[in-house]
Each structure stands twice: as structure tokens, then as C-alpha cells.
Amino acid sequence: MQATISAVRNFCEWAALQGGDTCSEFELALSVVEWDSEITLPEPTNPPVADWHLETACGFSDEIGSPARAVADAVLADAHLLRWFDMYEHYDDEPDMAVFRRSYAYTPLIGLDGPLVCGELFMGISLQGPDIYYPPHAHKAVETYAIIGGTGDWKRGLEPWTSRAPGDLIAHPSGIRHAMQSNVEPLLALGFWTTDIDSPIVIVRG
Amino acid sequence: MKEIYTALHAAFEAASASDNEAAPAYAKLRDGIDWSATLRATAPSSRPVVERWFETACSGFCDGPMAALGRAVQANAEGLEWIAIYQAYEDDPTLAGFLDNYAILRLVGPHGPLVCEDMTVALTLQGPNTLYPPHAHKQEEVYGVLAGTASWQRGAEPWITRQPEAIFLHTSGVRHATRTAGEPLLSLACWTHDVTLPIVMVTA
Numbered sequence: 204m205q206a207t208i209s210a211v212r213n214f215c216e217w218a219a220l221q222g223g224d225t226c227s228e229f230e231l232a233l234s235v236v237e238w239d240s241e242i243t244l245p246e247p248t249n250p251p252v253a254d255w256h257l258e259t260a261c262g263f264s265d266e267i268g269s270p271a272r273a274v275a276d277a278v279l280a281d282a283h284l285l286r287w288f289d290m291y292e293h294y295d296d297e298p299d300m301a302v303f304r305r306s307y308a309y310t311p312l313i314g315l316d317g318p319l320v321c322g323e324l325f326m327g328i329s330l331q332g333p334d335i336y337y338p339p340h341a342h343k344a345v346e347t348y349a350i351i352g353g354t355g356d357w358k359r360g361l362e363p364w365t366s367r368a369p370g371d372l373i374a375h376p377s378g379i380r381h382a383m384q385s386n387v388e389p390l391l392a393l394g395f396w397t398t399d400i401d402s403p404i405v406i407v408r409g
Numbered sequence: 410m411k412e413i414y415t416a417l418h419a420a421f422e423a424a425s426a427s428d429n430e431a432a433p434a435y436a437k438l439r440d441g442i443d444w445s446a447t448l449r450a451t452a453p454s455s456r457p458v459v460e461r462w463f464e465t466a467c468s469g470f471c472d473g474p475m476a477a478l479g480r481a482v483q484a485n486a487e488g489l490e491w492i493a494i495y496q497a498y499e500d501d502p503t504l505a506g507f508l509d510n511y512a513i514l515r516l517v518g519p520h521g522p523l524v525c526e527d528m529t530v531a532l533t534l535q536g537p538n539t540l541y542p543p544h545a546h547k548q549e550e551v552y553g554v555l556a557g558t559a560s561w562q563r564g565a566e567p568w569i570t571r572q573p574e575a576i577f578l579h580t581s582g583v584r585h586a587t588r589t590a591g592e593p594l595l596s597l598a599c600w601t602h603d604v605t606l607p608i609v610m611v612t613a
Contacts, residue, residue, distance in 0.1 A: 293547070293606060297581075341545065341611045343497065360613030377501075378612030399497070403607035407545045408582030409564035 204242050204284050204318055210270075210277035211312060211326070211393060212238050217270040218349060224374040228347040231397050235323040236313055243317045245286040252306050253287050256332045260352040260391035265369040272369070274393060275352045278328060285310040287330075294406060299338060306332030314400065326395035331355070331385050339382040342404045344396035346375035352391035356384040380407050410448055414523060416481035417516060417530065418444055420474040420553065420597070424576050431551040431578040437601050438551075442517055442525050449521030451490040456512040458536045459491045462593035466534060469556035469592060473574040479555035479595055482514070482532060489514055490522075491534070498610060503542075510536035518604060529604045535559070535594040541587040546608045548600040550579040557594035562586045584611050 212233070219229040257279070264275035278285075287308035294300035307330065312318060314325040325344075328351070331337060339358070348357075354368045360379045367373065375381050377398065383390065396402065424435035467483045470476035482489070491512045498504050511533065516522065518529035532555070535541060543562070552561075554575045560568040561577070563585050571577065579585045587594070 293603065341609050343609065376612065378610045380611055380613065402497075403609060405545050405547065405607065405609040405611075406582050407584055407611055408580065409584065 204244060204281050206277040207274070207281045207312065208238065208242060208319055210274045212236075214270040214274050214349065214393065218372055221372060223372060225347050225349075225372040228345070228374065228395070228397050229372075232324055232326065232347075232395060236319065236321050236326075238319070240319060242319055244284055245318065247284050248286050250287050250289075250308050252308050252330055252332050253282070253285070256306075256389035257282055257330055257391070260330060260389040262352070263354065263369070263388045264352040264391075269370060271349070271351050275369075275391065278351070278391070285328075290404065291406075297406075299336070300406065303335060303337055306335040307337060309394075313395070323400070324395055324397055325400040326393070329390075329392050329394055331383060331390040331392075333385050333387055333389050335385050337383040339380040339407045340404050341378055341380050341407050342396075342399075342402040343377055344399040344402040345377050346381075346394060346396055348373040348375070349393040350390070351393055353385065353388035355386055355388065355390045358382045358384075410485055410522065412481045413478070413485055413516065414444060414448075416474070416478040420478045423474040424551075424553065427576065429576050429578075431576045434549060434551045434578060434599070434601050435576070438528055438530065438599055441528050441601070442523065442530075444523075446524055449524055451488070451522050453488040454490050454492060456491050456493060458510050458512050458534055462536050463534060463595075466556045466593040466595040469573065469595075471556075471573045475553045475555045475574045475576075475597065478553075478597065482555075495608075501610075504610070507539055507541055510539040511541060513598075517599075527602060527604060529600045531598050533594075533596050533598050535587060535589050535596075537589050537591050537593050539589050543584045543586040543611045544608050545582055545584045545611050546600075547581055547603050547606045549581045549602060550585075551599050551601075552577050552579070553597035555595040555597060557589065557592040557596075559590065559592070559594040559596075560588045562588075 261275040265271040309329040421439035514532040
């Protein structure tokens with residue numbers, strides 16, 4: 204897991220230099236996380252979406268030597284250590300969410316419950332299988348995403364759908380709706396919350 | 410207090426019998442609430458918006474089952490437990506104007522006074538010239554207007570002005586917002602499932 208944490212830290216250092224509306228969030232992550240503190244490993248899991256799509260998603264990363272590719276390679280090397288979660292169990296009665304939940308999972312990297320403990324930031328890696336629609340959702344937490352593997356379509360608020368590729372950085376201000384549509388490639392993304400890290404998430408239907 | 414629940418049941422009965430899209434949810438409320446349950450004691454509390462606007466709102470009752478409910482609440486106004494919600498947003502300066510001008514009175518739900526674990530009924534009071542910004546929740550919701558003319562927006566639909574006695578539906582997950590003009594608004598808001606799930610403000 205140290206490989207992934209180190210690669211993520213390097214990625215944040217690179218991303219903080221890229222300017223734009225995510226710069227300050229990556230700077231915040233670099234300053235509030237105690238990157239060298241102890242890592243506590245949970246019991247790993249291997250849900251179907253990780254079993255089927257993690258390696259493929261990592262294969263659709265950026266060019267060798269890029270910060271995104273370094274994260275993808277580290278995640279693949281640490282894959283046997285990851286514990287994946289489903290955060291939408293209370294949507295089990297909605298048919299489109301059932302399809303989505305079968306092909307989506309996230310694994311926490313930094314946060315109140317670790318693996319790297321931090322009370323001010325939550326960071327994890329999300330994996331979305333190919334041809335899967337993650338419906339519009341919203342939360343109070345200010346969110347930043349970085350695409351690690353896979354090119355897919357992302358939507359923010361009323362903006363048009365935008366194709367996002369590995370290395371792209373995306374800012375989600377507090378409360379804004381956002382949605383993701385994967386196509387042929389699965390999507391692997393690094394995401395983190397810099398405010399309100401215990402925020403609930405609501406699926407927004409119009 | 411019993412008078413309030415008699416009027417609430419009658420309002421549900423009337424709404425269930427209507428051809429409004431909210432009728433099935435109102436029937437579910439009427440049939441799913443144990444009306445004979447013992448009322449849990451409440452801790453009387455008020456809010457500035459209640460002190461300032463409740464009586465003014467009550468001057469706007471028309472004729473109908475929602476007004477009858479409002480009059481029953483007005484007649485039993487002593488000792489009611491008006492509360493603030495949205496504690497998670499108290500640090501958001503853009504919501505201060507709304508939070509200062511909004512309070513709810515729980516009537517049915519896990520916290521009582523009439524205990525029900527899977528449905529909730531509350532009155533809401535919103536001061537004049539106040540925007541309740543777009544928000545969303547998984548819970549299907551039905552509203553009824555007790556007093557006051559105000560505007561509602563659902564999803565990307567245009568704003569709609571609704572009069573006292575209007576009933577309407579917010580389907581699961583849909584964004585909705587409420588805007589008052591010169592009058593305070595007293596309304597009924599009910600959830601028919603997933604009552605413990607959160608409400609999230611949706612900014613765009």
C-alpha cells in the first residue's frame with residue numbers, strides 16, 4: 204500500500220503545479236495529510252468489478268512516466284491489499300442503481316478510518332466498469348477528481364457532457380450535480396473531499 | 410393535540426380521494442399511520458420565524474381540509490416543538506437567510522409525537538421573501554399548502570405559484586425549491602419511505 208500512497212502523493216505534487224480550479228485542493232491535500240504516518244491495512248476484498256475491470260482500467264492509463272500512470276501501476280501492484288466498498292446500499296430498490304452498483308466500487312486511501320488516517324480529508328480510488336452510467340448525484344463536500352485510467356464522459360451541473368482522459372483534473376464545487384458515463388473503457392479515478400468529509404450523497408433525478 | 414390528528418387524518422382522506430398525482434401517497438399515509446398510537450410528550454420550543462410569522466400565516470387560512478388542519482394547529486399552538494433542520498449547513502453563509510426564516514413542526518415520524526417508523530409528517534413555516542434553495546432526497550414527498558401563496562420549482566420545470574389547499578408531489582430524488590413573496594407560508598410536508606435518509610442542497 205505504500206507504493207500507492209507514494210504515487211498518489213507524487214500525483215498531488217504534480218497536480219498542484221498544473222494551475223486551474225483544482226490547484227488549491229491538491230495543495231490542501233499535500234498540507235493536511237501526514238503522508239509518512241502509519242498505514243493500517245483492512246481485510247482486502249475482491250468484488251466482481253475489481254476482479255473483471257481493475258487491470259483493464261489500469262491498462263488504459265496515461266503514458267509511461269506520467270504521474271497518472273505511476274498511480275495506475277501502484278494500484279495494480281497493491282490490488283491484493285485493497286478493500287472495496289459500495290456506498291449506495293440504500294438504493295437497492297432502484298433498478299438503474301442496481302445495474303450501477305454491480306459495476307462500481309471505491310477503495311479508501313486516506314480518511315477518518317484509514318488506511319492512512321486523516322481527519323480533514325477523505326481520498327479514495329473509484330472503479331466503474333465499461334458501459335455504466337453513474338446517475339447525477341450531489342453532496343455538500345467539495346470534491347476533486349483526477350482521472351487515472353480510462354477515457355469516459357463526465358457531466359457537471361448544467362454543463363455539457365465532456366470526455367475526460369487520464370491526467371485530467373475535475374473540480375466539483377459544494378452541492379453541484381455530477382454524473383459519469385463509461386463507454387468501452389472502464390474508469391479508474393482518484394477522488395477526494397476537502398470539506399464536510401462525512402457528507403451524505405443523494406442521487407438527483409431531475 | 411388530538412384535534413390536530415383528527416384534522417390531519419381528514420386532510421389525508423380528502424387528498425386521497427382527489428385526482429391529484431399526490432393522491433396515492435396521501436392514501437399510503439392515511440393507511441400506514443397508526444392513528445391510535447399514544448402521543449409522545451414533546452419539549453416545547455420555538456424559533457424566531459415562528460414568533461414573528463406563525464400568527465400572520467394563520468390569518469391566511471381559506472376553506473378546506475388544509476385550512477382545518479391549520480386551525481387545529483393554531484388552537485393547540487401552546488407547547489408545540491418547532492425546530493430547525495439543516496444543522497449540517499449552519500456554516501454555509503449563503504443559506505443563513507433561509508435557515509433564519511424556516512422551521513418545522515414534526516407531527517408524525519420516528520421522533521413523534523405520533524410515532525411512526527417509516528413515514529413522516531411535518532408542518533413547515535417559511536417567512537416571506539425567502540428562498541428555500543433547490544435540494545433533493547430519495548424520499549418521495551407530498552406537500553399541502555395550509556396558508557400563504559408561494560412558488561415552487563421541481564427539477565428544471567418553471568416556477569409554479571400554488572395557492573392554499575394545493576397538494577402536489579415530489580418524486581424520489583427530484584430537485585425542488587420554494588420561494589415566498591410577501592406572505593409567510595405554512596405547509597404540510599410528508600415522506601412515505603426512507604425517512605432516515607438525508608437531504609442534500611443541490612447548487613447546480
